[in-house]
Amino acid sequence: MTASHEPIPGTTIFDGRMAMKGYPLNKMCYSFNEAAARQEFLADEDAYCAKFGLTDEQKTAVRERNALALLAAGGNIYYLAKFIGMLGLNVQDIGAQQTGMTVEEFKAKLKAAGN
Amino acid sequence: MTASHEPIPGTTIFDGRMAMKGYPLNKMCYSFNEAAARQEFLADEDAYCAKFGLTDEQKTAVRERNALALLAAGGNIYYLAKFIGMLGLNVQDIGAQQTGMTVEEFKAKLKAAGN
Amino acid sequence: MAKIVGGVTTSHIPAIGNAIANELFEDPYWKPFFDGYPKARDWLAEVKPDVAIVVYNDHGLNFFLDKMPTFSIGAAPEYQNKDEGWGLKPLPPYPGDPELSWHIIESLVNDEFDICSCQEMAVDHGFTVPMALLWPDQTQRPVRTIPVAVNTVQHPLPTPARCLKLGEAIGRAVASYPKDLKVVVLGTGGLSHQLDGERAGFINKDFDLMCLEKIVDEPEALAKYSIHDLVRLAGAQGAELILWLIMRGALGRKVSKVHSNYHIPISNTGAGLLVLESAA
Amino acid sequence: MAKIVGGVTTSHIPAIGNAIANELFEDPYWKPFFDGYPKARDWLAEVKPDVAIVVYNDHGLNFFLDKMPTFSIGAAPEYQNKDEGWGLKPLPPYPGDPELSWHIIESLVNDEFDICSCQEMAVDHGFTVPMALLWPDQTQRPVRTIPVAVNTVQHPLPTPARCLKLGEAIGRAVASYPKDLKVVVLGTGGLSHQLDGERAGFINKDFDLMCLEKIVDEPEALAKYSIHDLVRLAGAQGAELILWLIMRGALGRKVSKVHSNYHIPISNTGAGLLVLESAA
Ligand SMILES: [Fe+3]
Ligand SMILES: [Fe+3]
Numbered sequence: 169m170t171a172s173h174e175p176i177p178g179t180t181i182f183d184g185r186m187a188m189k190g191y192p193l194n195k196m197c198y199s200f201n202e203a204a205a206r207q208e209f210l211a212d213e214d215a216y217c218a219k220f221g222l223t224d225e226q227k228t229a230v231r232e233r234n235a236l237a238l239l240a241a242g243g244n245i246y247y248l249a250k251f252i253g254m255l256g257l258n259v260q261d262i263g264a265q266q267t268g269m270t271v272e273e274f275k276a277k278l279k280a281a282g283n
Numbered sequence: 284m285t286a287s288h289e290p291i292p293g294t295t296i297f298d299g300r301m302a303m304k305g306y307p308l309n310k311m312c313y314s315f316n317e318a319a320a321r322q323e324f325l326a327d328e329d330a331y332c333a334k335f336g337l338t339d340e341q342k343t344a345v346r347e348r349n350a351l352a353l354l355a356a357g358g359n360i361y362y363l364a365k366f367i368g369m370l371g372l373n374v375q376d377i378g379a380q381q382t383g384m385t386v387e388e389f390k391a392k393l394k395a396a397g398n
Numbered sequence: 399m400a401k402i403v404g405g406v407t408t409s410h411i412p413a414i415g416n417a418i419a420n421e422l423f424e425d426p427y428w429k430p431f432f433d434g435y436p437k438a439r440d441w442l443a444e445v446k447p448d449v450a451i452v453v454y455n456d457h458g459l460n461f462f463l464d465k466m467p468t469f470s471i472g473a474a475p476e477y478q479n480k481d482e483g484w485g486l487k488p489l490p491p492y493p494g495d496p497e498l499s500w501h502i503i504e505s506l507v508n509d510e511f512d513i514c515s516c517q518e519m520a521v522d523h524g525f526t527v528p529m530a531l532l533w534p535d536q537t538q539r540p541v542r543t544i545p546v547a548v549n550t551v552q553h554p555l556p557t558p559a560r561c562l563k564l565g566e567a568i569g570r571a572v573a574s575y576p577k578d579l580k581v582v583v584l585g586t587g588g589l590s591h592q593l594d595g596e597r598a599g600f601i602n603k604d605f606d607l608m609c610l611e612k613i614v615d616e617p618e619a620l621a622k623y624s625i626h627d628l629v630r631l632a633g634a635q636g637a638e639l640i641l642w643l644i645m646r647g648a649l650g651r652k653v654s655k656v657h658s659n660y661h662i663p664i665s666n667t668g669a670g671l672l673v674l675e676s677a678a
Numbered sequence: 679m680a681k682i683v684g685g686v687t688t689s690h691i692p693a694i695g696n697a698i699a700n701e702l703f704e705d706p707y708w709k710p711f712f713d714g715y716p717k718a719r720d721w722l723a724e725v726k727p728d729v730a731i732v733v734y735n736d737h738g739l740n741f742f743l744d745k746m747p748t749f750s751i752g753a754a755p756e757y758q759n760k761d762e763g764w765g766l767k768p769l770p771p772y773p774g775d776p777e778l779s780w781h782i783i784e785s786l787v788n789d790e791f792d793i794c795s796c797q798e799m800a801v802d803h804g805f806t807v808p809m810a811l812l813w814p815d816q817t818q819r820p821v822r823t824i825p826v827a828v829n830t831v832q833h834p835l836p837t838p839a840r841c842l843k844l845g846e847a848i849g850r851a852v853a854s855y856p857k858d859l860k861v862v863v864l865g866t867g868g869l870s871h872q873l874d875g876e877r878a879g880f881i882n883k884d885f886d887l888m889c890l891e892k893i894v895d896e897p898e899a900l901a902k903y904s905i906h907d908l909v910r911l912a913g914a915q916g917a918e919l920i921l922w923l924i925m926r927g928a929l930g931r932k933v934s935k936v937h938s939n940y941h942i943p944i945s946n947t948g949a950g951l952l953v954l955e956s957a958a
């Protein structure tokens with residue numbers, strides 16, 4: 169039913185279709201709520217991804233810390249935020265990465281929205 | 284709100300009040316879905332009850348395999364059924380125990396309901 | 399377009415699963431119960447549904463009191479059975495139809511039903527026993543499944559009126575699915591029984607027979623009861639009648655009765671079987 | 679009888695939690711944001727609520743996609759915070775009011791809302807940041823809390839119209855509670871922001887200011903939007919406006935505005951603060 173709506177540029181609605189695609193990736197990211205899981209991932213990324221059954225597309229996106237690729241592979245921003253946070257990045261770093269800006273440019277764009 | 288209803292003899296509605304009372308007992312019984320948990324309980328009942336923080340009333344009811352006491356202590360029949368089943372008892376054994384009948388008498392009573 | 403071709407109601411108690419495992423089909427205690435099912439299976443063989451929406455209640459396998467949703471709908475590629483604490487050998491998994499699941503969930507949420515979507519879901523005897531009664535061959539899974547789990551564990555339970563409305567909304571959802579599919583709806587559980595308390599073993603034959611009659615053409619009459627009424631009249635677990643009301647709501651206004659059976663007792667339960675066909 | 683005395687809306691983003699932890703209250707970037715809050719705290723000090731109903735969305739701490747309920751209500755004696763994956767030091771637990779929780783859940787289910795009751799529930803920044811902004815002293819917990827978690831993670835999300843109705847039903851539920859209690863409702867999250875995709879960093883000041891105005895006397899105007907409209911106009915996470923609508927519905931028809939503040943940006947977000955008092 170969501171499909172019947174006009175697409176919103178630069179925005180993917182996390183509906184059932186995306187949820188089916190992203191399930192193993194999101195499940196892995198959800199596990200990062202626990203410190204032990206984060207340590208296990210950081211000790212051997214590939215093994216941890218394999219444990220959750222990530223697809224090759226998802227594994228590559230994880231390896232490359234590529235936010236747009238993670239989203240395209242079915243990642244949900246709320247679970248991805250745990251992965252991103254664990255890497256020491258925040259939503260502005262990731263905003264810059266996704267929009268092809270420097271972090272300073274991205275911050276300036278946000279500030280400009282207040283004018 | 285349930286309290287405003289006329290009580291049904293011999294029947295306790297498992298509402299919020301009972302749920303608050305029975306939470307540790309029901310949580311323990313829910314754990315019996317896993318074979319490892321059943322083994323751990325059977326190896327040392329008291330330690331397992333303590334792990335889930337059962338009240339003294341609940342511990343006694345568990346020790347005595349007393350269905351009415353388990354219910355009065357906030358046990359929910361659906362979770363208790365796992366405890367009962369693990370002991371090799373079925374709902375007719377427990378029906379007999381709760382109604383003060385022999386199992387044969389209890390079965391006869393059920394059969395008579397068909398007439 | 400997808401179409402709901404009809405529905406089946408049946409008891410789902412674990413004792414049936416044991417009787418099946420022990421092949422007690424000709425046992426004098428069980429025979430009057432099992433003898434009701436060949437006609438239901440004949441009907442299914444004739445209509446050949448692609449998908450079964452299975453309305454049941456979880457009995458403490460997939461849901462605990464930490465998160466107890468009122469209405470949950472599976473949206474998984476398959477559903478696993480587990481031993482439920484009794485050490486039973488789990489049955490083979492059931493294939494899902496996640497695309498249809500999501501269509502139904504979207505339709506229901508937009509229709510103001512507050513659904514819990516489940517992308518993993520273990521199914522217990524409430525689901526597996528009806529499936530085994532209607533499709534006995536465990537080496538085959540001829541239908542895809544969509545589990546609809548309803549809270550009957552923790553009061554407040556959804557009202558009978560709400561359940562009938564949920565069924566109607568499921569009917570609208572299926573009817574708006576663009577693929578050509580035949581869908582059957584199973585309403586499981588019931589009829590009168592009570593497992594807990596000094597009133598354990600309570601059965602109410604008159605009430606059960608009345609339900610079996612009214613649910614065909616007058617489900618609104620049953621939807622007028624409160625949950626408290628159902629517990630009083632049908633026993634604590636007899637409140638599972640709400641699962642039948644969801645099934646009935648999904649079939650649409652007009653149905654015809656293909657087959658029915660009623661037998662007391664199986665274990666502690668009055669067992670009602672009903673096969674209803676939706677108007678063409 | 680219990681009474682809803684008013685409501686507060688506020689952003690709940692994690693960056694605020696970090697700024698509080700680092701005491702950036704006078705930092706030029708943060709000052710215009712934090713300066714909005716003393717007046718809200720003054721109002722709370724004056725009305726002295728006993729209970730706060732906190733409407734928020736879980737961001738993947740307590741709920742995963744295996745069981746994603748639309749509306750969940752806590753019914754626990756206390757609620758724990760956890761590190762959410764970022765290694766933050768969890769805040770002390772929040773006391774609950776399970777008796778009032780169950781009263782509300784019973785009332786809502788009877789009112790045909792399909793609630794997920796939660797007898798254990800970890801609360802994340804969506805809950806803790808608003809609490810810290812309004813009751814900064816972490817050594818004290820002067821109000822009991824009832825978390826109301828709304829699915830904004832997995833589409834379909836509940837419609838804005840449904841959310842306003844849920845709020846109205848919460849209002850009726852509280853009004854029917856027999857104890858003398860003062861209850862405040864927090865609507866958290868928003869306003870416009872988007873974290874994901876090429877459109878990350880989207881903010882819509884005009885839309886935010888319109889929401890801050892309309893929600894006071896004309897919430898129905900906001901309830902007419904679809905979720906898709908909200909994503910388009912307020913960004914993917916701007917759909918959190920539905921949490922404000924639940925708060926607003928609970929306050930009753932007539933409210934008066936005590937205080938408001940709006941500032942862009944905090945992190946990626948347009949931050950709106952509003953204090954509304956219910957008619958006596
Ligand atoms: Fe059952
Ligand atoms: Fe948020």
